[in-house]
Amino acid sequence: xxxxxxxxxxxxxxxxxxxxxxxxxxxxxxxxxxxxxxxxxxxxxxxxxxxxxxxxxxxxxxxxxxxxxxxxxxxxxxxxxxxxxxxxxxxxxxxxxxxxxxxxxxxxxxxxxxxxxxxxxxxxxxxxxxxxxxxxxxxxxxxxxxxxxxxxxxxxxxxxxxxxxxxxxxxxxxxxxxxxxxxxxxxxxxxxxxxxxxxxxxxxxxxxxxxxxxxxxxxxxxxxxxxxxxxxxxxxxxxxxxxxxxxxxxxxxxxxxxxxxxxxxxxxxxxxxxxxxxxxxxxxxxxxxxxxxxxxxxxxx
Numbered sequence: 001x002x003x004x005x006x007x008x009x010x011x012x013x014x015x016x017x018x019x020x021x022x023x024x025x026x027x028x029x030x031x032x033x034x035x036x037x038x039x040x041x042x043x044x045x046x047x048x049x050x051x052x053x054x055x056x057x058x059x060x061x062x063x064x065x066x067x068x069x070x071x072x073x074x075x076x077x078x079x080x081x082x083x084x085x086x087x088x089x090x091x092x093x094x095x096x097x098x099x100x101x102x103x104x105x106x107x108x109x110x111x112x113x114x115x116x117x118x119x120x121x122x123x124x125x126x127x128x129x130x131x132x133x134x135x136x137x138x139x140x141x142x143x144x145x146x147x148x149x150x151x152x153x154x155x156x157x158x159x160x161x162x163x164x165x166x167x168x169x170x171x172x173x174x175x176x177x178x179x180x181x182x183x184x185x186x187x188x189x190x191x192x193x194x195x196x197x198x199x200x201x202x203x204x205x206x207x208x209x210x211x212x213x214x215x216x217x218x219x220x221x222x223x224x225x226x227x228x229x230x231x232x233x234x235x236x237x238x239x240x241x242x243x244x245x246x247x248x249x250x251x252x253x254x255x256x257x258x259x260x261x262x263x264x265x266x267x268x269x270x271x272x273x274x275x276x277x278x279x280x281x282x283x284x285x286x287x288x289x290x291x292x293x294x295x296x297x298x299x300x301x
Contacts, residue, residue, distance in 0.1 A: 009053040014073050015095040023092055024073030028063040029056035031096075034296055036103035036289075037089060037117070038065040039110030040208070042227075043171075043220050045072045048107070048208035050285045059293045061103075066092055068113070070219020072211035080222045082116035082136070083232040090121050101126035101299065103292045104240075107281050108252070109134050109227055119237040127295035128242045129288060131281040134253050135261060136231035145257040157228045164224060168217030175213040179206050191251025193277025201282050235264045241295055242268040245288065247276035 011027045026046040033056070040048050046065030056062065068085055069077035077084070093102065104125050106114030111133025118125040135142045137154045146154070157164055174182040183206045187198050198205060213220055242265045246255045255272055262268045273280055281288060 009056065010047075010049070010051055012073070015092055017088055017091050021069070021075035021077060021088075022073055023066055023075075023088055024071070025064055025066040025092060028065070029053065030060075030062055033057075033060045033062045034103070034293075035093070035096075035098050036061055036063050036105060036292055036296075037093075037114075038063050039104070039106035039113040039117075040065060040067070040071075040212070041108035041110050042223060044205070044208045044212040046208075047072075047211065048204060050204065050282060052285065055286055055289060059289055061289060061293060061296075064092070064096070064102075067211065068219060068223055070215045070222055072214055074219070076215050076218050076222070078218075078222055080226045081229065081232050082113060082226060083120050085113055085226075086117040086120040086233075089117055090124055093124065101240075103127050103129075103296050105129040105131060105288070105292065106133065107131040108278065109223070112136050112227065112231070115235060115238055116231065116233045118240050118242070119233040119235065122237070122239045125240045126299040127292065128238070128240050129292055129295075130242065130244045130261075131288065132246055132250060132253060132278045133244065133258075133261070134227075135257060136235075137227050138229040139231050142257075145260050147254065147256075150253075154228055157224050161221075161225070165217075165221050168213070168220045168224075170217075172213035172215075172217035172220075175210050179210050183209070191249075191277060193247065193249040193275065194251050194279055197277065197279045197282060201279070204282075235261070238265055241299070243291060243295070244268055244270045245280060245284065246270065246272055247278065247280045248272050248274050249276060250278045250280075252278040 009028045045067050049065050067074040069080050104114045111130040118128050246258045262270050
């Protein structure tokens with residue numbers, strides 16, 4: 001078990017999983033406060049969480065942001081699946097001696113990992129928030145709800161994995177050697193709303209992406225493979241209350257299929273924010289945490 005930490009923020013931690021692998025994570029806030037697990041986005045890491053110690057202290061929350069296999073200090077695990085990482089997160093909570101149900105949130109593809117945790121381990125999840133979430137690309141029922149762009153990306157990842165592996169290897173070198181230049185290049189490729197907000201958070205997103213592409217991009221590739229395979233869980237098995245936040249101007253994952261996801265979650269409430277894009281969690285972090293605190297209080301009564 002990792003050594004006890006104080007209320008400082010953020011704090012890097014590493015735990016040993018039952019099979020001997022390492023799991024790296026970042027803790028934000030006071031370890032005595034109620035825990036919320038944050039699942040990072042694709043090609044990023046747990047360092048993408050806004051560091052607002054005062055806000056966490058006021059709400060009496062701590063954020064635990066684990067790095068998926070191959071990211072940061074987490075060991076590479078090529079058989080990665082949504083269920084396998086959900087099990088890793090439960091092992092992390094056990095190692096940190098957090099026995100009660102926690103809040104869970106996920107940004108982008110991290111939203112699918114949040115759903116997997118809630119579906120596979122319902123007793124460990126009190127409430128969930130999906131922030132600019134994606135859908136599991138490998139689920140047959142989801143396929144007809146995908147845009148032609150995402151159908152094409154799914155076809156490419158499954159049909160030509162060597163090409164994506166080479167691309168992620170090249171990107172890992174660019175992030176390691178020229179992080180600022182690489183971030184600037186990504187900003188030029190973004191849609192208008194993503195390009196508007198990202199420059200205000202350059203240091204945060206850059207510092208999260210560098211470990212996101214650690215291990216020669218192996219973790220990013222394995223994450224993509226897991227995303228494109230059958231998910232290994234049923235969305236309908238989620239029992240915790242779920243709230244969805246999505247931007248109407250999301251240029252990465254448009255909001256068109258979010259009502260479909262909400263229906264599969266028993267009519268989960270959706271906040272569709274006008275003129276906001278994929279990075280909306282950065283613009284709405286205090287409101288998101290305040291909602292999570294309210295959800296946890298309601299679950300405890």
